[in-house]
Amino acid sequence: MKRNFLLCCLTLIYIGTSCKLDNYIEDDATVSAEYSNMTPNYDALNEEGYKEFDENKFLSPYEYPLSTFSIDVDAASYSNIRRYINKGELPPVDAVRIEEMINYFSYEYPQPDGPDPVRISTEVGSCPWNSQNRLVKIGLKAKEIPADKLPLSNFVFLIDASGSMYGPGRLGLVKSSLKLLLNNLREDDRVAIVAYAGAAGEVLPSTSAKDRQKVIEALDGLTAGGSTAGGAGIQLAYKIAKENFIKNGNNRVILCTDGDFNVGVSSNKGLEELIVEQRKTGIFLSVLGYGMGNYKDDKMQTLAQAGNGNHAYIDNLQEANRVLVNEFGATMYAVAKDVKLQIEFNPEKVQAYRLIGYETRLLNNEDFNDDAVDAGEMGAGHTVTAFYEIVPVGVNSNVYQPGNVDPLKYQKPKDSETDIINSPDMLLVKLRYKPIDGDVSSKVEQSVVDNGGDNVSQDFRFASSVAMMGLLLRDSRYKADASYEKLIEQANQGLNNDDLGYRREFVRIAKTAKGMLKK
Numbered sequence: 205m206k207r208n209f210l211l212c213c214l215t216l217i218y219i220g221t222s223c224k225l226d227n228y229i230e231d232d233a234t235v236s237a238e239y240s241n242m243t244p245n246y247d248a249l250n251e252e253g254y255k256e257f258d259e260n261k262f263l264s265p266y267e268y269p270l271s272t273f274s275i276d277v278d279a280a281s282y283s284n285i286r287r288y289i290n291k292g293e294l295p296p297v298d299a300v301r302i303e304e305m306i307n308y309f310s311y312e313y314p315q316p317d318g319p320d321p322v323r324i325s326t327e328v329g330s331c332p333w334n335s336q337n338r339l340v341k342i343g344l345k346a347k348e349i350p351a352d353k354l355p356l357s358n359f360v361f362l363i364d365a366s367g368s369m370y371g372p373g374r375l376g377l378v379k380s381s382l383k384l385l386l387n388n389l390r391e392d393d394r395v396a397i398v399a400y401a402g403a404a405g406e407v408l409p410s411t412s413a414k415d416r417q418k419v420i421e422a423l424d425g426l427t428a429g430g431s432t433a434g435g436a437g438i439q440l441a442y443k444i445a446k447e448n449f450i451k452n453g454n455n456r457v458i459l460c461t462d463g464d465f466n467v468g469v470s471s472n473k474g475l476e477e478l479i480v481e482q483r484k485t486g487i488f489l490s491v492l493g494y495g496m497g498n499y500k501d502d503k504m505q506t507l508a509q510a511g512n513g514n515h516a517y518i519d520n521l522q523e524a525n526r527v528l529v530n531e532f533g534a535t536m537y538a539v540a541k542d543v544k545l546q547i548e549f550n551p552e553k554v555q556a557y558r559l560i561g562y563e564t565r566l567l568n569n570e571d572f573n574d575d576a577v578d579a580g581e582m583g584a585g586h587t588v589t590a591f592y593e594i595v596p597v598g599v600n601s602n603v604y605q606p607g608n609v610d611p612l613k614y615q616k617p618k619d620s621e622t623d624i625i626n627s628p629d630m631l632l633v634k635l636r637y638k639p640i641d642g643d644v645s646s647k648v649e650q651s652v653v654d655n656g657g658d659n660v661s662q663d664f665r666f667a668s669s670v671a672m673m674g675l676l677l678r679d680s681r682y683k684a685d686a687s688y689e690k691l692i693e694q695a696n697q698g699l700n701n702d703d704l705g706y707r708r709e710f711v712r713i714a715k716t717a718k719g720m721l722k723k
Contacts, residue, residue: 253463254298255502257563259680262556262595262604265549271557272546272572274565274579275344275588276301277534278508279527280493280501280517282308285677287496287519289713294720295677299501302674303561303590309670309710310531311587311663312701313345321347321539322582322637324650328630329660331593332668332694333675333686334603338594338654341664342547342633346539348585354537357393357454358410362441363426364461365399370428373519374495378460379423381492381524385458386420388532389413396444397422400437401430410448434465435478442482449487452641454537456488459507463493463500475503479511480578488538488581489513492527505564512541512581530704533584540637542579542645545590546572548632552624553654556595556604557631558682560671572636575645582637589667593682594630594654603682630654666698666707673714688718 263271281304288295316323323345331337361382369375386395391414397407408422441457449455465475479489489511493504501517508515514535516527527535544567549557571577582588595601635648672691675683695711702708 251498253500253502256298260559262558265551265554270548270569272567272569273562275543276303276565277586278304278515279308280515283517283519283523289716297678300677305674306589306667306670313343313587316347326652327660327664328654330658333672334684336599340592342590344588346582346586355453356450358448358450360396360441360445360457362437362457362459363399365426365428366401366432367429368464375428380521385528395419398441400433404437404440432465445487458490460492462495463503464498476506476510479507483512491515493517534586537584538581539584541581543582543637544572544579546634550629553630554594555597558593560591591671628653662698662700665694669695
């Protein structure tokens with residue numbers, strides 16, 4: 205009897221907690237008192253989710269003449285790594301995505317000066333962690349658009365208000381972040397708010413940004429409690445975005461969550477299928493991750509990569525300001541979609557090559573010319589960087605040895621050297637992109653010649669030092685002579701373009717990680 209009574213009490217408490225999401229607008233002090241003793245300390249948990257992947261290997265240009273991948277503008281991995289190191293821990297290996305570390309920083313690449321919205325630039329220098337190898341940097345720069353010239357925006361703030369978002373570093377930080385973004389909007393831009401917990405509901409219909417106070421009051425009224433029906437929230441947010449669609453405008457859902465979905469569609473595969481269907485609407489997606497302890501990075505990646513989107517991790521208000529204010533155009537307005545790179549290597553110059561990072565963005569070679577295949581988007585003013593480590597022809601490599609396999613029974617070995625076209629090129633860079641309002645891609649090409657030496661830019665030195673730290677954090681089998689001493693020295697040679705201090709902060713974080721290894 206007593207047991208049944210207790211179960212009834214617990215059921216009533218649960219129903220009362222979940223029902224708060226029907227109204228959404230509650231007194232913060234009341235909710236704080238109610239949930240402070242009921243909500244787990246998520247910061248102390250160790251239930252974060254990361255997608256496992258194997259690092260890229262060295263490949264022979266005879267067997268694999270082409271390397272194809274989708275560009276990646278996400279920077280979530282770097283800010284997440286910074287969060288780990290700042291709390292005195294090294295990050296899990298699969299939290300380290302080297303391309304996102306590199307692409308956290310902006311670089312001084314030349315602007316597009318023709319009809320294409322993206323421009324290629326390249327450099328070749330000595331590989332700082334393996335001096336017998338060469339390092340090729342491929343940089344992309346998207347055209348910049350002044351803030352007052354950006355098309356009108358139709359935003360839907362999709363906010364996770366479940367119990368796992370309780371606390372100042374979660375829902376509290378979401379509110380502060382979106383208020384920063386709101387300050388950046390013009391009067392004719394529009395904002396709607398959808399929140400979800402056990403169910404999803406519209407908190408604020410699409411409203412002009414000139415009614416700023418109305419939007420702020422709706423944000424301030426949100427409280428956290430209940431389970432997490434993220435799939436239902438996504439469907440409702442896209443529905444509202446479609447109802448208020450601005451032709452030739454910037455139509456975007458901004459999802460703020462820890463990714464801990466547990467009601468309805470919640471598996472990575474289910475979320476991917478859901479968001480793939482939604483991206484056909486022409487509405488873009490920004491995924492902003494919050495919280496620690498139960499942070500589901502793998503789900504964030506799935507949503508951003510499948511949904512014409514980008515992914516950032518917000519660990520403090522300064523990071524929110526970087527993503528939503530300083531880089532507003534790059535984060536919130538795309539100028540090119542389905543951007544792919546394909547590199548062809550000249551076996552007369554290249555014995556082997558390795559793409560550093562982008563493991564979760566690899567494409568089949570035939571995908572490059574297939575306009576039905578989805579790829580990444582570039583925002584206004586965005587820069588994207590990719591590195592290839594090259595083993596030159598004639599080098600007795602200490603990291604690459606051709607695979608030892610039995611001779612084929614049904615095929616004779618091809619005498620590849622007789623088919624090589626004599627060329628000074630080391631490689632050919634091919635870029636494909638689609639205009640935002642189009643479905644047919646255009647192609648841009650640029651050849652790269654290695655003239656030897658190491659006369660490279662400060663950007664090259666800094667970006668390669670970030671790559672080196674990624675190799676060390678992953679304990680890569682290809683880290684060769686990489687060290688924290690070497691990367692810190694190299695990073696200090698690349699402190700240009702650092703008005704906001706992000707590069708100097710990287711040096712500080714590298715020094716902290718080095719000290720942690722000593723302990």
